[in-house]
Amino acid sequence: GQQVMQIPQYQHVQEGEDFTTYCNSSTTLSNIQWYKQRPGGHPVFLIQLVKSGEVKKQKRLTFQFGEAKKNSSLHITATQTTDVGTYFCAYNNAGNMLTFGGGTRLMVKP
């Protein structure tokens, strides 16, 4: 069956450093979404990627969907303490249901 691995599980960075989280699938994905969950909060939608090789930017966040549509990444440039939280990728499985990756927990040291 379809398996998506999200790495790393945890990442500590110094404020101002860059951060990247990856989602890697064993099969082709129709689309991928990214969500952010602040500590104590609930997941909030960030973006959706659909096209092969697609790149989208939101201020310091850059989202990419691989050419083969098997992997995706979220890159944050010059992290700030407000970036703290867990970042999840999510994808539609064979049953057309949204399934979440394990998440990457980002901690930023001021």
Next chain:
Amino acid sequence: GAGVSQSPSNKVTEKGKDVELRCDPISGHTALYWYRQSLGQGLEFLIYFQGNSAPDKSGLPSDRFSAERTGGSVSTLTIQRTQQEDSAVYLCASSLHSGANVLTFGAGSRLTVL
């Protein structure tokens, strides 16, 4: 409503008691999901409702867990004979329809089983 509403926000119960958690999705959203999140962990899928189709119950961890969705709107997740390992935040989310659609989450119901 404007967002996904969940109640109660916090529930403390004794082991062995039954609990009901309620989710009121965004009006017009046909897809509804329940997830469970233990402290510091990821999102564990429980159940998925889509319109009038039979729900996908493949994520329910045991037969003590059940959920229903009345009239295609409000959903109730019921946990019978609660156990300490059921302690977690239960998150509900809805989307306009299935497929490549964005989920809007509620604030969650934090369940503590003593």
